[in-house]
Amino acid sequence: MSAAPSTPTYGEVTNQGASTNIAWHQASVDRAARALQRGHRSAILWFTGLSGSGKSTLANAVNSALFERGLSCYVLDGDNVRHGLCKDLGFSDTAREENIRRIGEVSKLFLDAGVVVLTAFVSPFKADRDKARALVEAGDFIEIHCAADLAVCEERDTKGLYAKARTGEIKEFTGISSPYEAPASPELLVHTGSQNLEESVATVVAYLEIHGIITAPAS
Amino acid sequence: MSAAPSTPTYGEVTNQGASTNIAWHQASVDRAARALQRGHRSAILWFTGLSGSGKSTLANAVNSALFERGLSCYVLDGDNVRHGLCKDLGFSDTAREENIRRIGEVSKLFLDAGVVVLTAFVSPFKADRDKARALVEAGDFIEIHCAADLAVCEERDTKGLYAKARTGEIKEFTGISSPYEAPASPELLVHTGSQNLEESVATVVAYLEIHGIITAPAS
Numbered sequence: 001m002s003a004a005p006s007t008p009t010y011g012e013v014t015n016q017g018a019s020t021n022i023a024w025h026q027a028s029v030d031r032a033a034r035a036l037q038r039g040h041r042s043a044i045l046w047f048t049g050l051s052g053s054g055k056s057t058l059a060n061a062v063n064s065a066l067f068e069r070g071l072s073c074y075v076l077d078g079d080n081v082r083h084g085l086c087k088d089l090g091f092s093d094t095a096r097e098e099n100i101r102r103i104g105e106v107s108k109l110f111l112d113a114g115v116v117v118l119t120a121f122v123s124p125f126k127a128d129r130d131k132a133r134a135l136v137e138a139g140d141f142i143e144i145h146c147a148a149d150l151a152v153c154e155e156r157d158t159k160g161l162y163a164k165a166r167t168g169e170i171k172e173f174t175g176i177s178s179p180y181e182a183p184a185s186p187e188l189l190v191h192t193g194s195q196n197l198e199e200s201v202a203t204v205v206a207y208l209e210i211h212g213i214i215t216a217p218a219s
Numbered sequence: 220m221s222a223a224p225s226t227p228t229y230g231e232v233t234n235q236g237a238s239t240n241i242a243w244h245q246a247s248v249d250r251a252a253r254a255l256q257r258g259h260r261s262a263i264l265w266f267t268g269l270s271g272s273g274k275s276t277l278a279n280a281v282n283s284a285l286f287e288r289g290l291s292c293y294v295l296d297g298d299n300v301r302h303g304l305c306k307d308l309g310f311s312d313t314a315r316e317e318n319i320r321r322i323g324e325v326s327k328l329f330l331d332a333g334v335v336v337l338t339a340f341v342s343p344f345k346a347d348r349d350k351a352r353a354l355v356e357a358g359d360f361i362e363i364h365c366a367a368d369l370a371v372c373e374e375r376d377t378k379g380l381y382a383k384a385r386t387g388e389i390k391e392f393t394g395i396s397s398p399y400e401a402p403a404s405p406e407l408l409v410h411t412g413s414q415n416l417e418e419s420v421a422t423v424v425a426y427l428e429i430h431g432i433i434t435a436p437a438s
Contacts, residue, residue: 067248135303
């Protein structure tokens with residue numbers, strides 16, 4: 001029977017080598033411990049698609065569904081990122097790249113914190129999405145292409161942005177004057193242009209269950 | 220008895236005005252809902268102090284204590300921020316300010332996600348800390364001054380940084396060649412230079428209980 005470890009002091013902690021005391025306060029709360037406690041894995045659900053394709057609507061609806069099951073989950077979108085963390089960034093190519101880089105890094109922090117994080121950004125460029133994917137392990141990054149025809153998105157024009165893009169008031173608008181590079185092989189392709197929201201939510205939730213991120217509720 | 224709301228489609232959601240359907244998927248998972256589900260409020264615990272004062276050690280030990288109670292909590296420190304979100308930033312005055320700005324914004328996201336977030340950065344300048352404080356509501360930002368004499372910190376010199384600062388290998392090192400602006404009225408002053416780690420953890424946890432962030436476990 002080994003002696004109970006004494007409570008470390010700051011000095012002891014910082015000067016000693018590998019130690020159960022260090023493990024006690026430094027490394028014991030890792031992602032695996034969080035998953036065990038919360039009853040689900042964390043993941044990054046990266047929603048990508050044209051403006052108006054329904055990314056944010058779907059991400060929020062999935063978030064609500066996960067929350068109702070008691071899971072730790074959070075949506076990152078333009079509302080809480082562009083006005084805060086990325087408010088110093090404009091819409092030049094460099095700024096867009098940096099915007100997506102930061103979102104990828106913040107998503108990685110939430111992943112590490114045990115949270116299913118749902119990001120809803122156009123993220124039109126494959127290279128930027130792939131960089132975000134490369135920050136984490138395989139299986140942690142779930143790219144969800146919200147596929148809707150440009151005509152449908154422009155018809156919706158929920159924020160009036162397409163109208164401004166057509167008149168040239170907004171430059172380099174994705175789908176109009178800047179390309180959207182659709183994912184070649186996303187983990188999920190959701191037809192948000194034609195499918196009912198409830199069906200889309202079910203598609204995403206089923207994916208998470210099938211891949212062991214979350215477990216189906218007991219029936 | 221009102222009719223059950225129909226499942227919204229993307230088009231309906233985005234085109235209609237105030238609606239219970241929008242509320243269903245957009246706003247229902249707010250901070251209050253998270254607090255209710257998790258059984259505790261969220262908060263930003265902003266640890267500040269000299270290098271070697273024990274910020275990260277204390278933050279991690281408090282994090283472990285909160286985790287053991289089943290709370291949602293997460294530590295942001297140099298290890299997970301400087302190598303990721305802020306890896307583009309150096310140590311100039313401007314870069315340090317931007318570093319703290321981003322940490323404040325990310326902390327706000329975790330706060331909104333219902334997580335008790337513990338930040339462990341020197342954050343030597345009052346103006347930068349006050350900007351982070353100003354991002355959130357009163358009571359959400361708990362500044363914790365980890366007070367240890369410079370001599371104690373330099374004696375510990377856990378990362379060998381003071382030695383490098385003394386030889387001039389590191390420029391503008393807080394406490395040696397750059398000022399540390401101690402908080403005038405922090406929410407908590409913890410004597411990490413002289414106090415036992417266990418006592419310091421108890422001090423912080425008691426503060427959270429007294430201020431209704433968390434509840435004491437049933438005895």
